Amino acid sequence: MPRSKPTASSGTADYPAGRGGEKYQRILDAAIAVIAENGFFQSRVSEIAERAGVADGTIYLYFRNKEQVLMAAIDAAFGAFLERARRELEPASPPSEKLRRLARLHLGALGSNRAMAIVFQTELRHSAKFLAQFSQHSLVTYFDMIRQVVREGQQQGVFRREISDKIAANCFFGALDEMVTSWMLSDRDYPLVGAADAVVDVIVAGLETRPANGPSQR
Amino acid sequence: MPRSKPTASSGTADYPAGRGGEKYQRILDAAIAVIAENGFFQSRVSEIAERAGVADGTIYLYFRNKEQVLMAAIDAAFGAFLERARRELEPASPPSEKLRRLARLHLGALGSNRAMAIVFQTELRHSAKFLAQFSQHSLVTYFDMIRQVVREGQQQGVFRREISDKIAANCFFGALDEMVTSWMLSDRDYPLVGAADAVVDVIVAGLETRPANGPSQR
Amino acid sequence: MPRSKPTASSGTADYPAGRGGEKYQRILDAAIAVIAENGFFQSRVSEIAERAGVADGTIYLYFRNKEQVLMAAIDAAFGAFLERARRELEPASPPSEKLRRLARLHLGALGSNRAMAIVFQTELRHSAKFLAQFSQHSLVTYFDMIRQVVREGQQQGVFRREISDKIAANCFFGALDEMVTSWMLSDRDYPLVGAADAVVDVIVAGLETRPANGPSQR
Amino acid sequence: MPRSKPTASSGTADYPAGRGGEKYQRILDAAIAVIAENGFFQSRVSEIAERAGVADGTIYLYFRNKEQVLMAAIDAAFGAFLERARRELEPASPPSEKLRRLARLHLGALGSNRAMAIVFQTELRHSAKFLAQFSQHSLVTYFDMIRQVVREGQQQGVFRREISDKIAANCFFGALDEMVTSWMLSDRDYPLVGAADAVVDVIVAGLETRPANGPSQR
DNA sequence: AATGAATGAGTCTTCATTCAT
DNA sequence: GATGAATGAAGACTCATTCAT
Numbered sequence: 001m002p003r004s005k006p007t008a009s010s011g012t013a014d015y016p017a018g019r020g021g022e023k024y025q026r027i028l029d030a031a032i033a034v035i036a037e038n039g040f041f042q043s044r045v046s047e048i049a050e051r052a053g054v055a056d057g058t059i060y061l062y063f064r065n066k067e068q069v070l071m072a073a074i075d076a077a078f079g080a081f082l083e084r085a086r087r088e089l090e091p092a093s094p095p096s097e098k099l100r101r102l103a104r105l106h107l108g109a110l111g112s113n114r115a116m117a118i119v120f121q122t123e124l125r126h127s128a129k130f131l132a133q134f135s136q137h138s139l140v141t142y143f144d145m146i147r148q149v150v151r152e153g154q155q156q157g158v159f160r161r162e163i164s165d166k167i168a169a170n171c172f173f174g175a176l177d178e179m180v181t182s183w184m185l186s187d188r189d190y191p192l193v194g195a196a197d198a199v200v201d202v203i204v205a206g207l208e209t210r211p212a213n214g215p216s217q218r
Numbered sequence: 219m220p221r222s223k224p225t226a227s228s229g230t231a232d233y234p235a236g237r238g239g240e241k242y243q244r245i246l247d248a249a250i251a252v253i254a255e256n257g258f259f260q261s262r263v264s265e266i267a268e269r270a271g272v273a274d275g276t277i278y279l280y281f282r283n284k285e286q287v288l289m290a291a292i293d294a295a296f297g298a299f300l301e302r303a304r305r306e307l308e309p310a311s312p313p314s315e316k317l318r319r320l321a322r323l324h325l326g327a328l329g330s331n332r333a334m335a336i337v338f339q340t341e342l343r344h345s346a347k348f349l350a351q352f353s354q355h356s357l358v359t360y361f362d363m364i365r366q367v368v369r370e371g372q373q374q375g376v377f378r379r380e381i382s383d384k385i386a387a388n389c390f391f392g393a394l395d396e397m398v399t400s401w402m403l404s405d406r407d408y409p410l411v412g413a414a415d416a417v418v419d420v421i422v423a424g425l426e427t428r429p430a431n432g433p434s435q436r
Numbered sequence: 437m438p439r440s441k442p443t444a445s446s447g448t449a450d451y452p453a454g455r456g457g458e459k460y461q462r463i464l465d466a467a468i469a470v471i472a473e474n475g476f477f478q479s480r481v482s483e484i485a486e487r488a489g490v491a492d493g494t495i496y497l498y499f500r501n502k503e504q505v506l507m508a509a510i511d512a513a514f515g516a517f518l519e520r521a522r523r524e525l526e527p528a529s530p531p532s533e534k535l536r537r538l539a540r541l542h543l544g545a546l547g548s549n550r551a552m553a554i555v556f557q558t559e560l561r562h563s564a565k566f567l568a569q570f571s572q573h574s575l576v577t578y579f580d581m582i583r584q585v586v587r588e589g590q591q592q593g594v595f596r597r598e599i600s601d602k603i604a605a606n607c608f609f610g611a612l613d614e615m616v617t618s619w620m621l622s623d624r625d626y627p628l629v630g631a632a633d634a635v636v637d638v639i640v641a642g643l644e645t646r647p648a649n650g651p652s653q654r
Numbered sequence: 655m656p657r658s659k660p661t662a663s664s665g666t667a668d669y670p671a672g673r674g675g676e677k678y679q680r681i682l683d684a685a686i687a688v689i690a691e692n693g694f695f696q697s698r699v700s701e702i703a704e705r706a707g708v709a710d711g712t713i714y715l716y717f718r719n720k721e722q723v724l725m726a727a728i729d730a731a732f733g734a735f736l737e738r739a740r741r742e743l744e745p746a747s748p749p750s751e752k753l754r755r756l757a758r759l760h761l762g763a764l765g766s767n768r769a770m771a772i773v774f775q776t777e778l779r780h781s782a783k784f785l786a787q788f789s790q791h792s793l794v795t796y797f798d799m800i801r802q803v804v805r806e807g808q809q810q811g812v813f814r815r816e817i818s819d820k821i822a823a824n825c826f827f828g829a830l831d832e833m834v835t836s837w838m839l840s841d842r843d844y845p846l847v848g849a850a851d852a853v854v855d856v857i858v859a860g861l862e863t864r865p866a867n868g869p870s871q872r
Numbered sequence: 873a874a875t876g877a878a879t880g881a882g883t884c885t886t887c888a889t890t891c892a893t
Numbered sequence: 894g895a896t897g898a899a900t901g902a903a904g905a906c907t908c909a910t911t912c913a914t
Contacts, residue, residue: 614828
């Protein structure tokens, strides 16, 4: 979910240093890295500047203040993720397949970028609570995508209609989310994306209509 | 999930103010409230002191530093929650019933104490990442409780054996967790515990063995 | 025009350093000295703190911010001056005599305290213009005192009635003011108060009614 | 008292914007305006540049640093004023008449240009104290002009000889100065020059020899 | 000559922590 | 034990000045 513009050079962090104007993006990338390391409120502007290879004051040519830097960084990262998710869903396919694609994307994207994972699992929701109307839009958008898939499944008769789409989406997202969190907190570095199918297996089974069996009888 | 020891006085916040003694607990309670309002790193020692009705310096008679106050507060709150969870599981009952009890406890406890919910959803995991191995123990303990129930179900043949107990626990916990998060971020104050059964319905259905139907066929 | 409360010790700058609570006054005095040396906007909080013998942070226990320190310092100094002026005028005496007392006070007070003179001549009016509604009250009060004396003289028939009391007060104050300014800018340190009578001589002569002679014929 | 060289264009602020050449003067004019608005030390180079319609860096092609810009601006303005004053005094006329001309020029010039008035009343003397010997020359020159008129009057027997010409000049200048200051600080926009005669009336009456009456008897 | 993006030194202000009372 | 005045280290932000273009 890194820089969307694959402009100059390439790699992951070898900015040409020369003129160009990609400083804005360099700062955002640096901010993500610093936030992942220290947390939103513990991040120092001077550290972001240093890691971005610019002077402290330069930050303020691109952002109004520290908060704006951090929020822009998280927003940009999440926006890129959202964009990919949207593309994943484009092709017509069965709802359960769509959920599988989302799950793989979710775990794949975060599982391949630990810094981003840390930011999403800890700072994103933290921010959602403590920074005025932060990123609410993106989060809600992602949720709505999931709910939409659930409703499709219900309309097609493959998902149980008595389950609220909101709760279903919470279960799906929550399960993936927890996978990421435990991976993030783990010392081991197992391939997170490998768990996507297993999670989808559980949640989809929980949502599907069952020919003979009714839902879990109480 | 406030003070577990119904010691002196009672109510919710009417500390005798005069005598000394339960100052320790007063500080912990104040810390939870302040953290919920401002977040861990945005919380001021002086605000905690003021809300606890003690002088700033007094805090340092009970805790080494700010971090210790906050961690002790979160630990105490989580410990009380764990204790209740342990009691819930005592009676022998079917695994799916145990999960239902846990779900109701989880959503009931946090749904009745917004400050605590905020702290758990935002600061606990934030802390888990940023404060040296904070609370790992309690979180792991909670998780192990859930995994144990899953394994029981698998041994009894009611839960599918091909699902990793760890992933199953993640799905269960993650689903509940997400319910709390979306409730916490919501402006509306609907009864959170009311969603417990629906969540359990989805997850348990996802875990259960099915007579005819295999797991979600790809 | 220094500290009004001749409490502890005495002298001019030997604060007991021990406990007491006179830090507020120490800071005000230090502020006047620093302003006189550097000007209002060039004054550094850290320099004021150092000269007052307190830590930087201590300043903020007594004042909201730097601007408040500086304004309080100027206000306090001018207020003390005003108080003295008010006492000077108490005894009933001829208007010309009152003006002479004011002139001597004005030149005497500032002529004996160069730092204060600098602050009054440069920062006071500077502030009057650039700091919202700063000290307007004190300045206006001083002016009104002078105008009142002029009106008394006019009512008693010793000062010409065709001269606006406002213009007369401006002439009187302006003349004194200019004496202070040129003294302040001068390298020599002549006794400023020595010029009081000469100034009064010119201004009073300009205000007085003349038996034979009319006013300066055009 | 703005641009002395009636070079290109004319008006008050219609610089061709396009061609280069009179940038120096544009910067000086902008500086006066900005200083009047913010005060010397509160003025930003970037604001002067913007108002002059040049880039920030361009300022440094014409001036060594910010201080030089501001001092040059004040000097130029004051120099233009001095030049006019000198011309006013050229024609042979009675000393009291010369003083009247100076008074009208002084109040007329500043009364017609509030920005200039602000700069003169607040920044000029401020600068005199805080900027190394700034503008001393011009101020002294103006003063000497006044003193010279006073001495002429004394030699001609119309002004009292027992009054020091320096004190007399201070009274005259101080009275005018105060008129300007109170006008500048006033919210109302009365015609300042209208007070010239009244002021001269008082001061000249104070200086003149009186046939019968001695000077104000003590 | 002119530009304006970039720099980084300089300051105010906050707040965890101490310690004399 | 309790207090809270005092401390001073740390960090966000500004803005005069430079220099590659």
